[in-house]
Amino acid sequence: MKLLLNLVRKDFKRNRVITTALAVFLILSAIFMAGGLRVTGIMLSSLNGLNKMAVPPEYVQMHKGDYDEQAVADFVAQQDYLEDALVVRMLDVNNAQIICNGESLEKCLMDKGLVTQNENFDYLLDQNNQIAIVKDGEIGVPVYYAEDLNINVGDTIVLQNGAYQKKFKVATIIRDSTMNSSLSYSKRFLISTNDLNEVALHMGEWEYCFEFLLKEGVSTTVLENAYLAAGLPSNGVAVTAAIFNMINAFSYGLVALVILVISLLLITMSVLCLSYIIRATLAEENHAIGEMKAIGIPAKDIIKLYQIKYTIMVVGAGMIGYLAAIPFGDFFSATVIRYCGDGSSQWMQWITPLVGIVLLSLFVIYRCHRIIQKHLKRTVMELIRGEENTKQEGHYRLPAKALKAYNLSMALGELKCKWKENVVIFLIFVFSSFLILLPMNMNNTINNPVFLTYMGIGKSDVRIDIQYSNNLEQQKEEAIAYLENDPDIERYTVYQNGYVQSQNVEGEWEYVRVQNGDNGVFPLEYLEGKAPTEKNDLALSYLNAVDLGKKVGDAITIIYQGKEHVYNVCGIYQDITYGGKTAKAAIDFDRKDIEGYMIYLDLREGIDIDNHVTKMRTVLPNSKITPCDAFVFQTLSSVIANMNQVQGVAAVISLMLTILITVMFLQLMMAREHSAIALKKAIGFSTRDIQIQLGIRLLVIQVLAIIAGTLLANTLGEVIFAGMLATVGVTKIKLLIAPLWAYLLCPAVQLGVVVMTVIIGTNTVGSYHIRDQIME
Known part of the structure; x- marks a missing residue:
């Protein structure tokens, strides 16, 4: 040994x-x-x-408006598969009424609710993962806002509505097992019971969360069907x-x-x-x-x-x-x-x-x-x-007249003869280029507003949400009246959401969230088929199609208001909202069954979106108005931040590997071709000529590898990215490329790194001499 x-x-x-x-x-x-x-x-x-x-909780049904407390209590008592149940009161407060560090949270797009600490389950935790406790005058801030707005323990948050003002001291940063992620559109702030009752007298709107824990082995579909069939608040x-x-x-x-x-x-x-x-x-x-x-x-x-x-x-x-x-x-x-x-x-x-x-x-x-x-x-x-x-490695013919481009001819000729030796470095350069482009393209895709199309909605400038209000229809009419008379609006369309029942592959009837509206104004990219155009057409999200066992062309039976209706599955699209299980169809929902309206609109060219949104918020104070670009950024903020870091690390690693690969293969090439290099010098080639020839060989390989790596990133990269997103309902995705970076700057940097490495790594060529070969 x-x-x-x-x-x-x-x-x-x-x-x-x-x-x-x-x-x-x-x-x-x-x-x-x-x-x-x-x-x-x-x-x-x-x-x-x-x-x-x-x-x-394992199942949560949210509700705005009054409800029959006794009916809910009776339902809970009758279901023997329930482990526990809870009704959470949440006071929804307008973002503009929350002031932190002297600025309102109007530009923060998440819904914000004030709650007290729960009993039995669904606890809000502090930074030690213990059940958070706040006293009167104190508030617990979600970790999302602590990070996004740099809120620290000890800061002051003010709730203000007209003459009423209530100051809170930030006592803790809270973790929320249900609304932690930026992908969750709502966030809960923790205050004491006394403070919640006081604030409710001056601002906010009550929203209720009916939360349930199920016994082991019980499907949430069983509870959902029973809950909605009982006509409970939904x-x-x-x-x-x-x-x-x-x-x-x-x-x-x-x-x-x-x-x-x-x-x-x-x-x-x-x-x-x-x-x-x-x-x-x-x-x-x-x-x-x-x-x-x-x-x-x-x-x-x-x-x-x-x-x-x-x-x-x-x-x-x-x-x-x-x-x-x-x-x-x-x-x-x-x-x-x-x-x-x-x-x-x-x-x-x-x-x-x-x-x-x-x-x-x-x-x-x-x-x-x-x-x-x-x-x-x-x-x-x-x-x-x-x-x-x-x-024999083969041979190549030099130009007969004066060898005008002799270095290029020699380099290309040697590449032709020794191509088998260069396959490995070519493949490694391909993967190196792929390593830079894949995270870059992924990051660029997530940052792009077109990513909205993977959330089940078409690309637009602004989104207006009119949700769960006793004055739902009135708010919708007010919004439409304003949009009709606003000369800065280029186009808009209104969607309504409701629920129907359909049978899954296991034969169980389950509720399906359906959106009704003109799908041609802000179109989606469909995996298969097309958007609903006929009255009996219905499009399914990918995960819903899998769950219901349907494909394009199949008939699907749905139940609405106790009646069966047969629809034709006309298309399958991708959606990551609402668990990836949605549908689109021209179902004429009864007003009492509509859970909310969404309006998408585009502004005329040259109109500042942020300024116009601010103006619209003053005219339509009861609607949630969101610039779509900001919506994507805030919703995916934590993912984007991490992807930026991964992209930077991948680029540095790739360039470092390019240097190492070039140095390593130069050493191997010069060791193998020591006698050939010495012979070239003996017949009149200068050290610089030989360096140029080696450089051309590597640069040609690098250029071809960059082209192959780019094609690979645009094809295999899409498959890899879609595979990552498949669990949330995206099986096919088009990577969005920044052409300046992908096709110009990144290749230029890679080629520049190879050129510098070749210049430094081939300095030893000057010591090669034919006499050394003769002596050997």
């Missing part, structure tokens, strides 16, 4: 650059693999810890635990998935490099290997001799990667920890990445063993003769 270790140490010294480059590849692969799994472990641990302490949205989990998975899990995808790219690049280097090393030592076989050294001992170097590297890289993944994973887990806490299963953040590192190490060691084993299958005579090195 000591002899083997000495041989490995000498090999490390002899090939420092190549060994270092390979080690960096393996270390980065290990860091991203362990880091991504650590982020995943922390996320699962944090969510489990939050849910364990907060005990979130003037609002219904949300299930599955939707809460889906929202959290998207908010906190997307970054972990992106990191894991990057780690798989790095692992692929590492294995390609490893395979190339092992083959190159073994090819140079064919004669020595043949001699060892000739004198009777067993093949397994020869394999051990050559594999021990790579085993040491892999084990070392795994250890470094595991340790480095701790701060790396913690950095990208900061958001989920702030929102959810440290968690109750902290072993997951240590064991999960360790398992990943072990599997990665075993895979790489196995690949090394297979490559070496395959090489040693050659006979002793083949190895000693070095038949692999004697194969």
